[in-house]
Amino acid sequence: xxxxxxxxxxxxxxxxxxxxxxxxxxxxxxxxxxxxxxxxxxxxxxxxxxxxxxxxxxxxxxxxxxxxxxxxxxxxxxxxxxxxxxxxxxxxxxxxxxxxxxxxxxxxxxxxxxxxxxxxxxxxxxxxxxxxxxxxxxxxxxxxxxxxxxxxxxxxxxxxxxxxxxxxxxxxxxxxxxxxxxxxxxxxxxxxxxxxxxxxxxxxxxxxxxxxxxxxxxxxxxxxxxxxxxxxxxxxxxxxxxxxxxxxxxxxxxxxxxxxxxxxxxxxxxxxxxxxxxxxxxxxxxxxxxxxxxxxxx
Amino acid sequence: xxxxxxxxxxxxxxxxxxxxxxxxxxxxxxxxxxxxxxxxxxxxxxxxxxxxxxxxxxxxxxxxxxxxxxxxxxxxxxxxxxxxxxxxxxxxxxxxxxxxxxxxxxxxxxxxxxxxxxxxxxxxxxxxxxxxxxxxxxxxxxxxxxxxxxxxxxxxxxxxxxxxxxxxxxxxxxxxxxxxxxxxxxxxxxxxxxxxxxxxxxxxxxxxxxxxxxxxxxxxxxxxxxxxxxxxxxxxxxxxxxxxxxxxxxxxxxxxxxxxxx
Numbered sequence: 001x002x003x004x005x006x007x008x009x010x011x012x013x014x015x016x017x018x019x020x021x022x023x024x025x026x027x028x029x030x031x032x033x034x035x036x037x038x039x040x041x042x043x044x045x046x047x048x049x050x051x052x053x054x055x056x057x058x059x060x061x062x063x064x065x066x067x068x069x070x071x072x073x074x075x076x077x078x079x080x081x082x083x084x085x086x087x088x089x090x091x092x093x094x095x096x097x098x099x100x101x102x103x104x105x106x107x108x109x110x111x112x113x114x115x116x117x118x119x120x121x122x123x124x125x126x127x128x129x130x131x132x133x134x135x136x137x138x139x140x141x142x143x144x145x146x147x148x149x150x151x152x153x154x155x156x157x158x159x160x161x162x163x164x165x166x167x168x169x170x171x172x173x174x175x176x177x178x179x180x181x182x183x184x185x186x187x188x189x190x191x192x193x194x195x196x197x198x199x200x201x202x203x204x205x206x207x208x209x210x211x212x213x214x215x216x217x218x219x220x221x222x223x224x225x226x227x228x229x230x231x232x233x234x235x236x237x238x239x240x241x242x243x244x245x246x247x248x249x250x251x252x253x254x255x256x257x258x259x260x261x262x263x264x265x266x267x268x269x270x271x272x273x274x275x276x277x278x279x280x281x282x283x284x285x286x287x288x289x290x291x292x293x294x295x296x297x298x
Numbered sequence: 299x300x301x302x303x304x305x306x307x308x309x310x311x312x313x314x315x316x317x318x319x320x321x322x323x324x325x326x327x328x329x330x331x332x333x334x335x336x337x338x339x340x341x342x343x344x345x346x347x348x349x350x351x352x353x354x355x356x357x358x359x360x361x362x363x364x365x366x367x368x369x370x371x372x373x374x375x376x377x378x379x380x381x382x383x384x385x386x387x388x389x390x391x392x393x394x395x396x397x398x399x400x401x402x403x404x405x406x407x408x409x410x411x412x413x414x415x416x417x418x419x420x421x422x423x424x425x426x427x428x429x430x431x432x433x434x435x436x437x438x439x440x441x442x443x444x445x446x447x448x449x450x451x452x453x454x455x456x457x458x459x460x461x462x463x464x465x466x467x468x469x470x471x472x473x474x475x476x477x478x479x480x481x482x483x484x485x486x487x488x489x490x491x492x493x494x495x496x497x498x499x500x501x502x503x504x505x506x507x508x509x510x511x512x513x514x515x516x517x518x519x520x521x522x523x524x525x526x527x528x529x530x531x532x533x534x535x536x537x538x539x540x541x542x543x544x545x546x547x548x549x550x551x552x553x554x555x556x557x558x559x560x
Contacts, residue, residue: 030389037382040374041443044436045403048415055418098314105310108303117315119552124318126544129504130522131537135321138328138530145324176318234408237504241523251410258414259509266418273411280406 056271067271077253077272084250085279087164087171088232095175096183096225100217102176103183107190118184125177129237136161136170136242162243170238175228182227186220219291226287230280250276322541329534347535357536360521367431367517368500371438372493378439379446380489384477387454388463394451401444409505412437416510429514437506442496449495453488457481487554494551498544 059066071077102121106114127135139146140161150156160166190213198208214221236251245252250272257269332342351357386393416437420427427433459481466476504519513520518540525533 030385033381033385037378040378040436040439041400044416045407045412045440047419048412049403049407051415051419052411101310102314105307108307109311113311117311119549120315121318122552123545123548124322126498126502126548127322127541129502130519131325131502131540132321134522134526134530134533134537135325138534139321139324146320173318173321176314230406230408234410236408236410237508237519240508241504241526251408254410254414255505255509258417259512266414269414273414276411277407 052270052273055267056274058267067268068275070268071271071275076248080248080250080253081275081279083164083248084233087168087249088229091168091171091175091232092225092228095172095228096179096221098172098176099179099183099224100221102180103187106180106184107187118181121177121180125174125181127177128174128235130241132170132174133238133241136166136173140166140169162247164247167239167242167247170242171232171235174235174238175232178231179224179228182224183220186217186224189216189220215294218294222287222291222294226284229283233276233280325534325537325541328531329538331531333531347529347531348539351532351535351539356516357521360516360518363431363515364501364518367434367438368497370431371435371500372442372496374435375439375442375446375496376489376493379443379450380482380485383447383450383454384481387451387459388473397447397451401447404440404444409437409441410509412440413506413509416506429511431511431515433510434506434515434517437510438500438503441499441503441506442492445496445499446489446492449488449492450485453485456488457484491551491554494547494554498547498551501540501543501547 056067057063057065106117109117138144140159141147142161144161147156147159147161150159161169194212195208198212203211234251236255239245239247239249239252240255245256254269254272254276257263257265257272329347330343330345332344332346383397386397416433417428420433427436462480462484463473463476466480467473471479501518504523507517507520508523511517511520513524516524522533522536522540525536
């Protein structure tokens with residue numbers, strides 16, 4: 001009799017436990033909605049990254065650093081890094097300066113023109129890749145209208161669009177709209193009062209920019225620079241379309257190692273990719289350090 | 299003094315805008331000119347490049363394929379992202395920070411790097427993926443993700459999500475019903491704007507299309523690239539047609555977002 005009661009009590013306790021577990025599980029039911037998203041995100045974003053990282057350390061089926069050795073002993077691959085960094089750095093810097101000039105002047109115009117220009121930059125930021133390369137061939141190619149015009153005026157002797165200067169021009173072109181869109185909100189931080197106060201105290205426009213404007217904007221400028229840099233170093237379509245893959249850039253090297261006609265070396269491509277990502281991480285880290293050092297970044 | 303300054307600012311803005319406009323304008327003139335050799339101005343004007351483009355079945359096929367891939371991937375992205383963001387904002391608001399980091403990945407990892415892994419992972423899978431539109435739909439979902447997440451998350455913060463759902467619960471609606479009938483109509487503008495914006499990116503996508511699929515399923519950008527050896531006037535007409543679509547979808551996107559702010 002007594003034992004029966006104990007068993008019953010045990011049973012009841014277990015039931016309570018069960019319902020508790022179930023209600024706890026029911027609390028997690030919304031997580032189920034993450035599963036399809038997580039599945040696709042893993043399949044098409046995370047898994048390829050993991051593959052690239054792991055296989056960059058695999059050489060002929062064995063764990064090794066041979067792929068990395070190959071990168072640092074190949075002047076051809078090192079040249080591609082040099083070219084990519086050179087073009088990315090200068091196109092980001094010049095693009096950023098032009099975009100900053102555009103945005104700072106744009107703020108002084110009336111709102112109708114402002115809106116129209118913003119809409120236009122928004123649109124032209126999509127004018128990149130293959131179509132942009134074709135447009136550049138038409139205007140700046142060997143027989144392009146602008147090339148001929150500049151030659152006639154005697155400004156240039158010759159312009160080779162398919163060289164580093166041609167590529168730099170193309171890169172600057174697609175950096176300007178992106179830089180302008182990213183910088184536009186940041187210029188809100190510049191208050192008119194500060195400019196007027198500085199002017200009242202006798203500061204010139206130049207002095208205002210050096211002492212007040214630039215320090216306030218520097219976190220935004222640095223942040224935009226890094227996005228432009230990443231955008232440029234990862235660009236592939238425009239170089240590929242312009243030079244048919246003949247100009248030596250990192251993305252061109254990586255793509256030709258996995259989808260070229262001969263000598264497929266996916267593991268070497270993976271190692272180059274890892275070095276590229278490390279380079280980006282390194283530059284972002286320097287950038288973050290600079291931002292944290294600046295007064296207005298805090 | 300004020301006037302002369304205004305003049306300088308106008309000068310700066312207009313000259314930079316003109317610089318940005320030159321390639322687009324030149325392509326447009328080139329697409330309309332009968333021939334434009336080694337001279338500064340074209341010889342004459344014609345519509346023949348557009349008519350030959352619009353009657354080229356290969357162009358129409360490529361365009362159809364691009365439309366199919368873009369719409370399918372945006373549909374997939376909507377189906378995956380919308381419930382996910384709802385769960386984040388309604389049940390686990392703290393996860394928003396994690397998600398904001400996760401959605402940076404498609405930005406931070408260049409498509410060329412991703413395609414190295416994709417190509418090796420899915421080249422020999424039992425279900426044929428590489429060389430088919432399916433792999434593009436999957437990768438395009440990751441491209442659209444950051445834009446869609448940011449736009450929809452902004453719409454979510456703009457509405458009183460908790461109050462709206464609680465009110466619906468009080469009136470006897472289930473959470474699903476409340477989401478479909480109350481939350482979704484509130485998100486419509488933000489969602490549509492992000493869809494049009496993503497559409498204009500996806501229509502211009504070349505890297506994944508070229509490396510993962512190539513000529514096996516010729517999209518608009520691949521077709522454009524393959525046509526580079528033909529007449530420059532023809533490719534210009536092609537570029538301008540493509541640009542018209544970009545113009546339309548970014549215009550729709552900006553109209554929708556502007557309407558949202560008012």
